[in-house]
Amino acid sequence: MTTITRENAATVTRAEVEDFLYQEAALLDEWDLPTWLDLFTEDAIYQVPCNDDPTGAGDRSLMLIDDNRLRLASRVERLGSRKAHREYPHSNLRHFISNVRILEQDSEVLKITCSMLVGRFRANRETWYCARADYDLLLSGGAFRIRRKRVALDMTTLRHSSDVAIIL
Amino acid sequence: MTITTTDTGLGSHHVIEEPESRTFRVRRTAMTSQDVFEAERERIFAHTWLYLGHESEIPDKGDYVRRPVGGRPLFMVRGAKTGEVNVFHNTCTHRGAAICRADKGSQKVFQCFYHAWTFDSEGELKGVPGEDAYVDEIDRAGLALQKVRTESYRGFVFVTFDPEIEDLTTYLAGARQYLDYVVDAMNGEVEVVPGTNEYGFDANWKLLVENSIDGYHASSTHDTYFKYLQTLGTDLSIGVSGVTKDLGNGHAVLEYRAPWGRPVASWEPLFGEDSKEEIAQLKADLVEKHGPEKAEMMTEINRNLLIYPNLVINDIMAVTVRTLVPTAPDRVEVTAWEIAPKGELPQLRQRRLDSFLTFLGPGGFATPDDLEALESCQQGFSSGGVEWNDISRGMGRAAQATDEEQMRAFWRRWRDQLDTTN
Ligand code: FES
Ligand SMILES: [Fe+2]
Numbered sequence: 001m002t003t004i005t006r007e008n009a010a011t012v013t014r015a016e017v018e019d020f021l022y023q024e025a026a027l028l029d030e031w032d033l034p035t036w037l038d039l040f041t042e043d044a045i046y047q048v049p050c051n052d053d054p055t056g057a058g059d060r061s062l063m064l065i066d067d068n069r070l071r072l073a074s075r076v077e078r079l080g081s082r083k084a085h086r087e088y089p090h091s092n093l094r095h096f097i098s099n100v101r102i103l104e105q106d107s108e109v110l111k112i113t114c115s116m117l118v119g120r121f122r123a124n125r126e127t128w129y130c131a132r133a134d135y136d137l138l139l140s141g142g143a144f145r146i147r148r149k150r151v152a153l154d155m156t157t158l159r160h161s162s163d164v165a166i167i168l
Numbered sequence: 169m170t171i172t173t174t175d176t177g178l179g180s181h182h183v184i185e186e187p188e189s190r191t192f193r194v195r196r197t198a199m200t201s202q203d204v205f206e207a208e209r210e211r212i213f214a215h216t217w218l219y220l221g222h223e224s225e226i227p228d229k230g231d232y233v234r235r236p237v238g239g240r241p242l243f244m245v246r247g248a249k250t251g252e253v254n255v256f257h258n259t260c261t262h263r264g265a266a267i268c269r270a271d272k273g274s275q276k277v278f279q280c281f282y283h284a285w286t287f288d289s290e291g292e293l294k295g296v297p298g299e300d301a302y303v304d305e306i307d308r309a310g311l312a313l314q315k316v317r318t319e320s321y322r323g324f325v326f327v328t329f330d331p332e333i334e335d336l337t338t339y340l341a342g343a344r345q346y347l348d349y350v351v352d353a354m355n356g357e358v359e360v361v362p363g364t365n366e367y368g369f370d371a372n373w374k375l376l377v378e379n380s381i382d383g384y385h386a387s388s389t390h391d392t393y394f395k396y397l398q399t400l401g402t403d404l405s406i407g408v409s410g411v412t413k414d415l416g417n418g419h420a421v422l423e424y425r426a427p428w429g430r431p432v433a434s435w436e437p438l439f440g441e442d443s444k445e446e447i448a449q450l451k452a453d454l455v456e457k458h459g460p461e462k463a464e465m466m467t468e469i470n471r472n473l474l475i476y477p478n479l480v481i482n483d484i485m486a487v488t489v490r491t492l493v494p495t496a497p498d499r500v501e502v503t504a505w506e507i508a509p510k511g512e513l514p515q516l517r518q519r520r521l522d523s524f525l526t527f528l529g530p531g532g533f534a535t536p537d538d539l540e541a542l543e544s545c546q547q548g549f550s551s552g553g554v555e556w557n558d559i560s561r562g563m564g565r566a567a568q569a570t571d572e573e574q575m576r577a578f579w580r581r582w583r584d585q586l587d588t589t590n
Pocket of ligand 2: 379385534
């Protein structure tokens with residue numbers, strides 16, 4: 001993982017954030033989900049809102065994914081089993097991250113936004129997910145931790161992709 | 169592939185029931201044939217009541233939602249004059265352009281962008297630019313937006329393209345009582361939660377009909393979901409027990425007791441200690457209002473209800489409303505909404521939302537596996553080496569929750585409708 005020598009998140013650069021996001025993407029593409037899960041804080045949330053309600057909040061809208069840390073751990077466990085039938089065997093994945101911007105930063109937290117394109121290939125089927133991803137990153141002990149990851153899909157429906165059984 | 173049905177109808181060619189030997193078989197070409205797909209469009213989807221949406225989606229005058237029903241573009245708008253729910257074909261009577269061009273919103277006047285004809289929310293033609301070009305007076309009444317026959321039952325709005333068929337309430341037959349359970353348990357105050365699941369997959373729509381009311385596959389297909397429930401502390405040892413029923417007209421239900429709680433008046437630790445009292449109160453109110461028996465049905469019993477041909481209402485930890493629309497023999501589009509009581513306690517609403525997305529959503533821990541199962545069935549059909557599906561489970565006994573009587577109810581009606589040649 002990226003080691004950040006800085007103490008203060010206020011001085012972190014975009015390149016350092018990008019390094020972190022690329023490494024996260026690599027863990028997902030390699031299906032190293034237990035290591036990926038360790039990137040998240042205990043109070044983390046991971047959300048994917050419904051296509052027709054991109055600003056929806058998990059306490060009043062139906063979401064596609066609205067995981068707290070416990071549910072995220074269950075998701076990782078599920079995807080590691082042979083009984084997650086939609087992802088056994090696993091799809092080939094490729095996460096592309098671009099247009100990274102630091103929206104806000106103070107001494108502890110950075111708010112990041114980026115564009116995300118995820119290719120998913122399995123059983124002769126190809127699916128592309130295009131999205132805006134927003135992160136709250138925490139800098140502590142020389143490493144980033146994800147406190148919030150929210151992926152809002154650009155597709156108007158899931159008709160073609162059919163599901164979000166992978167982690168975006 | 170062309171199917172020859174010389175001595176039987178198209179339905180009877182595909183569905184064989186033999187009570188003596190307790191077998192019920194469905195020919196796999198019912199899921200693969202283009203002829204069957206086209207016959208379904210004409211003989212089923214054009215001659216049944218089809219769910220469009222819920223009245224609470226358009227509370228105020230001028231509010232509208234646009235969506236296809238049975239593959240036809242429609243929109244539903246609350247008329248500004250009458251306050252009635254109007255459903256129109258979403259096509260301009262001039263030369264065809266779409267009149268309603270957003271999925272939802274509110275407006276009292278709809279202007280066609282092509283030549284700028286305007287219609288009001290009751291469908292009347294209001295404005296025609298350069299009207300003096302029509303030497304005889306333009307036929308305003310004849311050029312009004314075309315209405316679709318619409319009826320609603322307790323807020324659920326259905327449409328039909330058949331002017332002749334029975335009224336909606338009669339059509340619903342035994343399914344009506346189950347809609348009543350849902351609505352009465354919410355004190356009649358039903359709302360559609362924001363956020364829609366709109367997905368699709370490569371299998372025949374009837375496979376999803378079967379799957380939506382299939383209790384037999386739950387423990388094998390959804391092992392990871394039950395593991396997750398255990399992580400949350402749900403005790404699964406009591407298991408699932410219940411019955412399946414034919415409700416008439418092709419409607420069917422699977423109903424069962426299950427180890428999980430229900431936000432309507434069946435508490436479990438997951439809901440939090442602080443909601444225990446309110447849930448007990450909810451239950452007491454329902455018992456007082458509806459009597460202990462009906463209240464028991466509303467609060468303790470889970471059910472998966474099929475309203476023929478393509479509406480599924482799961483009244484379980486959350487209440488889901490989903491429609492299944494075929495777009496090809498091997499392709500189906502699903503649209504799913506969550507309904508809930510208005511003004512519900514936040515922690516109960518949260519449990520409801522969590523339950524829906526973890527179990528039934530396309531990002532959840534169960535639905536993706538159903539999709540995988542149905543697509544793999546569809547792929548299996550193309551082998552051609554096996555001609556029939558077997559749907560005999562539980563024939564000749566009082567059908568239990570893991571039996572297939574509810575599917576047979578669907579298939580019998582499907583057979584009869586496909587045998588007609590209207
Ligand atoms: S098509 Fe609508 S005004 Fe011409
Ligand atoms: Fe299932």
